Amino acid sequence: MLGCGAVSDPSTPQHASEAAGEPAGAEAPARLRELIAERREAMDALRARGLDPYPPGGGRLDRVGDVVARFDGELDGDPEPAAGAEPAAGAGPHPAALAPGEDSGEAVRVAGRLVATRGHGKLAFLVIRDGDDEVQVMARLDRLGAEGFALTDDLHEGDWIAAEGTLARSKRGEPTVDADAVTIVGKALRPPPDKWHGVREPETRYRHREMDLAASQEARAMVRARAVLLAALRAELDERAYLEVETPLLHPIPGGANATPFVTHHEALGVDLYLRIAPELYLKRLVVGGLPRVYEIGRVFRNEGLSTRHNPEFTMLEAYQAHAGYGEMMALTQGLIQRAASALAEAGLREGGLVTRFGEAEVDLSGDWPRRPLLDLVAEAVGVERLDLGDRARLAELCAAHRVPIEDRWGAGKLALELYEKLVEPHLWEPTFVIDYPVEVSPLARRHPDDPGLAQRYELIIAGRELTNGFSELTDPDDQRERFEEQARAKAAGDAEAMPIDEDYLAAMELGLPPTGGLGLGVDRLLMLLLGRESIREVVAFPTLRPRG
RNA sequence: GGGCCGUUAGCUCAACUGGCAGAGCUCCGGACUUUUAAUCCGGCGGAGCAGGUUCGAGCCCUGCACGGCCCUCCA
Structure with a gap:
């Protein structure tokens, strides 16, 4: 599919020149056709002298x-x-x-x-x-x-x-x-492209990154930075004795996250399969099997809208460690990100060491990052002493008071999460581990020993953006089945992103999952943070765009 | 899905109030054995698409396509 159609002539269907079997650029704008023809003439002249172009x-x-x-x-x-x-x-x-x-x-x-x-x-x-x-x-x-x-x-x-x-x-x-x-x-x-200015138009830079790369040292640096980042993450995990593994991208049941999947079809099997929305369940099955520390870096796919923070396919790092809890995983998270920041700085791909510039303000990534219970943060934000997940009516009142829209079917935990996401998260600038999420919104996480309504889950927020999600994994198969059934009820009630029951995963858990800590890290968002780029399309070589024609 | 903005030559950018659309780079022809985005002379090349208003539309109006940003959703 090389060289078909016209880069900058939207009126020209890309397939026109292919269908006619014409040479590259045949349907291009007149001026471009001329320029290509002149280059072909020169090429023909070379061939006439016996030179192979x-x-x-x-x-x-x-x-x-x-x-x-x-x-x-x-x-x-x-x-x-x-x-x-x-x-x-x-x-x-x-x-x-x-x-x-x-x-x-x-x-x-x-x-x-x-x-x-x-x-x-x-x-x-x-x-x-x-x-x-x-x-x-x-x-x-x-x-x-x-x-x-x-x-x-x-x-x-x-x-x-x-x-x-x-x-x-x-x-x-x-x-x-x-x-x-x-x-x-x-x-x-x-x-x-123009040898001095390169390509400025975002659309061309995204659709034809090779043109951007050919003209822009900065564009090439972005690609290198991604490689340096991935190498740093792998080095850190390897040093911590994690084993890099690969698990299926084609899932019979989409699981491991709350998201709408892409559906595809296997002809020979005659079944629909889903592009994975998370590798989580397979990775934990590896832990069940006796691999105590595993990680995977790979693409996941979520069928949702595009924005400066969302590409339908993005790179996820997930790591699992047997006999660990979310405390260890927070320490790992911090180690990974600080190492990545240093590696990029050493490679000359970013400035500032552990201080990164994002938009108007700087973020200091050094030191140990604070851990703040979600309910405490929400209570502070709404100005109450403490929040009680047992009092849904009160939470609904608070949502109304702060103009946070809710739905009737949501429970107290979901209401608390909504309050957090609307009132707290966007304002968390310095690195902060938000911990202890409602169980209701954390179907794969272990219950908190001090409060069965909470889960030992954490998210790392930097510059108002969620970078990681992790928890002490739920290891009780009976509790997991109940959580799945709860999800299934939500799905039946119209929640497209609720998880289906995964019997294979439950069977694995019944074989015995040791206490395990888990971590998921959005690699693209980390790269955005470390490079100070505010659009995910600036850190993905070929971001998803609506096809031409 | 909604709002705002954008689309002028292959690339980067101009243009008064609605009045003949310009330049640099690229490219073509010519000069040049030491340049540094080489220089000098000459030249080719253009309004996203489809309608409308107007004596006249790059400019005003409508629709469409694609993109950017914001909101929604999400990670």
Whole structure:
């Protein structure tokens, strides 16, 4: 499905050019068609001279970053020159010691995307980018010969090229690969975005992230940051002896969270399956099986609206630890997030160490984060001494007094949660563990030993946003069955997000789930927080958008 | 689902009150063997879609499409 349709011409159905079997861009706007045609002409000219615009890769290659580092003298004392470079002994000065106009004689072969050309008649400077590193290649008629130099006439910005040459400094002192040979290794038929401004329009950046990446170092940094974050989370969990596991994405019964699932269909089995809304139940079955510490990082899918904080598919970290309670999981949560923040800062992908900037204000992630009972926070917010989950009428009055809309079928616990979500959560700025949620809204969590109406559940709130959810897991299969039945009643009463009864999970619990602590962490939201991005679409390479056409 | 805003050349942006739609980059042709977003000369290229009002619409009105932000929902 490459290159079909028109990026910026919504009137053009994407399938038109496919159906007609026409080449890329055939249905594009006139100007774009022209630009593509000109690039095709250049490609044809190359082919006419026996050059392959899409040759295979392989062979010797030096990274541009390594080559540039040679000029900085960063590799001084290193017995090896730039990776794989041939010994240059006696051929000339070390690249870092080169005077303007001097050549080191050190041979390299570099490759990258052509991001700028500066032609001077019988000389051309070709700036190539490899990752985030750029170097200029000097193509000279007298060194390349007429045939070799002719290639520069057929190059366009955006092409992938390779150059063999020697490390030199130009007359102006710029680190340069003085080329003995320049080859095209990947013709770009479409023009890249504005080399100075990149792509600004959010829609194009999201739909065609490759254009954004090709033009924006910041966009590339986002992708790297995600990788650094995931690596940091895994490192922390690995050090704590957690085992990384994978569980099904296709679930016969959606469970482990309150959410509307996507439905799909398996042809051979003739059954509907659900894209998972959480890996929770499978992970706990692994704990039942005798794997005491497991975690999974993976995509979950929830069939709900899109917003700056919600993408229908998002990355979830869930971790379970046998013989632990929610106290240990809070400590783990804090450790994971602080490590991730440090890792990103060390990688130069964010500033501020453990202080992060979010919107107008800063958030301090350092130290130990306070743990505040939910009912205490709500009581404070509504200005009462204490709240009693046994007095639903009183809670309903408070909801009315604070203009929190409620439904008749909601119990006291749900009312308390609503009050919390409307009056408290948005105002919790500094990292705060909110603990001890009503059992009514926590169907998988262990009852609090001091209050059977509460569950040993916690959520971490930072900058008014929920980042994690976890609890001391419910391990009593009979209690779990009752909770499921309660959920089933809610579902029957019209709650689309209530959980169905999962007999396989109950059977697993009956085999014996040890006391277990569980943690769920929204990776995308953590990345948003750490990078200070207020839209989830800025931290997901390809966010879900309404399809074109 | 609701509200507000947006959509001008491939990209980035302009345009008086409704009066011939401009520029930079890209691209094409030309000059140039040391540039740094190279420079110089010349050139190609445009109003999201469909209607309406008007002598005349980029600008006003209606509908549609897509997007952004907020609300709703949720994590």
